Amino acid sequence: MNIMNVDYSTKIPNNVNLSEDRQVLKALEGWHPGYMDWWGDMGPEGFQQSLVYLRTAYSVDPRGWAKFDYVKMPDYRWGILLAPQEENRVIPFGEHYGEPAWQEVPGEHRAMLRRLIVIQGDTEPASVEQQRHLGKTAPSLYDLRNLFQVNVEEGRHLWAMVYLLQKYFGRDGREEADELLRRRSGDADSPRMLGAFNEATPDWLSFFMFTYFTDRDGKMQLHSLAQSGFDPLSRTCRFMLTEEAHHMFVGETGISRVVQRTCEAMKAAGVTDPKDVAKVRALGVIDLPTIQKKLNLHYTLSLDLFGSEVSTNAANAFNAGIKGRYHETQIKDDHRLQNDTYPVLKLVNGEIKRVNEPALTALNMRLRDDYTQDCVKGLLRWNKIISLAGYDFKLTLPNVAFHRQIGEFRDVHATPDGVLIDDATWNKRKSEWLPSTDDGDFISSLMTPVTEIGAFAPWISPPKVGIDNKPGDFEYVKIET
Ligand SMILES: [Fe+2]
Numbered sequence: 044m045n046i047m048n049v050d051y052s053t054k055i056p057n058n059v060n061l062s063e064d065r066q067v068l069k070a071l072e073g074w075h076p077g078y079m080d081w082w083g084d085m086g087p088e089g090f091q092q093s094l095v096y097l098r099t100a101y102s103v104d105p106r107g108w109a110k111f112d113y114v115k116m117p118d119y120r121w122g123i124l125l126a127p128q129e130e131n132r133v134i135p136f137g138e139h140y141g142e143p144a145w146q147e148v149p150g151e152h153r154a155m156l157r158r159l160i161v162i163q164g165d166t167e168p169a170s171v172e173q174q175r176h177l178g179k180t181a182p183s184l185y186d187l188r189n190l191f192q193v194n195v196e197e198g199r200h201l202w203a204m205v206y207l208l209q210k211y212f213g214r215d216g217r218e219e220a221d222e223l224l225r226r227r228s229g230d231a232d233s234p235r236m237l238g239a240f241n242e243a244t245p246d247w248l249s250f251f252m253f254t255y256f257t258d259r260d261g262k263m264q265l266h267s268l269a270q271s272g273f274d275p276l277s278r279t280c281r282f283m284l285t286e287e288a289h290h291m292f293v294g295e296t297g298i299s300r301v302v303q304r305t306c307e308a309m310k311a312a313g314v315t316d317p318k319d320v321a322k323v324r325a326l327g328v329i330d331l332p333t334i335q336k337k338l339n340l341h342y343t344l345s346l347d348l349f350g351s352e353v354s355t356n357a358a359n360a361f362n363a364g365i366k367g368r369y370h371e372t373q374i375k376d377d378h379r380l381q382n383d384t385y386p387v388l389k390l391v392n393g394e395i396k397r398v399n400e401p402a403l404t405a406l407n408m409r410l411r412d413d414y415t416q417d418c419v420k421g422l423l424r425w426n427k428i429i430s431l432a433g434y435d436f437k438l439t440l441p442n443v444a445f446h447r448q449i450g451e452f453r454d455v456h457a458t459p460d461g462v463l464i465d466d467a468t469w470n471k472r473k474s475e476w477l478p479s480t481d482d483g484d485f486i487s488s489l490m491t492p493v494t495e496i497g498a499f500a501p502w503i504s505p506p507k508v509g510i511d512n513k514p515g516d517f518e519y520v521k522i523e524t
């Protein structure tokens with residue numbers, strides 16, 4: 044078969060020749076009903092019978108890979124899509140540097156590889172669970188459609204990881220695949236594996252922050268795994284990144300549109316001080332200081348996803364050729380890092396300092412630095428909107444010591460500027476920096492659904508362009524009545 048095009052004749056669309064891989068096809072077909080039950084229980088609440096204008100991947104050719112059409116979400120064709128195999132690909136880093144990439148699981152690294160696939164797999168359904176209530180407060184049909192697009196694709200990413208587990212890990216792979224459907228975001232007894240994926244996504248500003256900051260952690264992890272010496276994992280992640288870009292677009296433009304609307308409303312009402320929260324809120328838009336607080340929360344929760352700055356697990360995964368660095372093949376060094384160092388932010392005698400650590404154990408820190416640089420781009424765009432509107436206010440990324448639960452700074456408190464403070468000061472002031480109950484209540488009060496075609500809630504601007512170049516009055520979701 045042609046790897047570029049996806050075979051839709053089997054129950055599970057794929058470009059991995061499942062029709063001739065009977066055992067794996069059977070295992071996946073066996074898993075399918077449980078997935079559909081999970082989607083019914085934990086997928087988007089409501090709208091399951093609505094026609095949604097969704098894209099579905101029909102090819103892995105980067106020049107044209109998706110088709111748009113009206114689909115009911117339960118009828119979405121969740122498929123297994125791998126990027127084409129690169130001829131003569133070699134392992135680009137670690138102890139096996141330069142050896143041919145593995146087409147089968149290397150026995151000595153089996154447990155580590157399975158664990159990384161399970162952790163990645165666990166985040167995919169988790170975000171669907173976190174976002175399941177948002178449909179009923181969507182600010183427009185356009186936004187509703189984007190939410191559902193993200194949700195079905197996270198579902199597909201779960202399929203992608205489950206395929207790897209079932210094809211390459213035998214019985215324990217099948218058990219892990221079942222566990223992925225059993226854990227639930229925020230559940231007291233069987234939560235999802237990572238902290239940020241057990242947090243609530245209570246409103247649409249949270250959703251945009253999540254897709255901007257937390258999906259971007261996903262992007263960094265996928266990039267690192269796309270470098271993997273285990274070729275099927277590399278190819279899987281490379282195609283997932285194609286879809287992931289849209290998720291972060293939804294976040295970036297979502298926040299842009301909120302900022303835009305707030306600035307317009309302030310200008311129209313003659314508000315000169317953007318920090319005059321009460322005055323701005325009275326206009327029915329979200330004030331910039333509250334947007335900053337939401338940003339502080341989601342950015343720091345996402346930083347925690349990178350794990351400890353200094354980590355032997357990260358070193359082992361790199362040495363083993365399982366998980367590389369962001370843009371590994373473009374980095375000019377020996378790709379083994381045996382004698383290199385990397386500066387890590389640490390707490391030294393009560394001060395935040397950069398300390399050189401062996402580069403191998405500092406790989407989480409390095410990836411997190413790459414992530415922070417990637418995050419900055421959005422802030423530049425948002426701040427440009429604010430300054431063009433004539434306001435002296437800048438959204439900023441908080442210091443890495445602020446509000447951390449994992450790593451070097453988990454046991455201290457710091458201000459967003461990185462000044463260390465004691466517990467009492469933290470408790471007194473934290474509502475200046477993180478969303479309070481009042482802030483949450485105010486945002487919730489704005490979350491009334493808008494379902495008229497082409498209309499938008501008054502706290503958010505319309506997008507500059509439609510999805511698939513559709514006009515402003517396009518009916519992105521045909522809601523069943
Ligand atoms: Fe994903």
Ligand SMILES: [Fe+2]
Pocket residue numbers: 197258261287290
């Ligand atoms: Fe995503």
